[in-house]
Amino acid sequence: MAEILLRRPDVEARTGLSRSTIYDWMKRGEFPQPVKLGARIVAWRASDVVAWLEARETKAV
Template sequence: MPGNDRILRLGAVMHRTGLSRSTVYRKIKEGSFPRQVQLSHRCSGWRESAIDTWLADPMAFVELNSARN
């Protein structure tokens, strides 16, 4: 769904994916979940299209610009 670029906040992402807060951030660090978009100094969210892509095939998702350490 390329046209869906609403911004979802963490609660909506957790609800849609079924993941906990800590799992979302762990998966971001691993590069297996979309990174959030910074909206302001203390506000961020996820593009709905990125979450839809992840939901379509979570096992195959790879974030290209991940911060793997």
């Protein structure tokens, strides 16, 4: 089965994070790294974003 890839606006909508927060947390290793699709195009694996969200929910409980 093909992996679903999410562009930044979709990641922002699903996580509620801003662009700057996503990139800052990526730099600190606290958010999944994107997949490079081209010279200036990246996307995140939906499974990575879902796993990250689930881990955050577990920590909050």
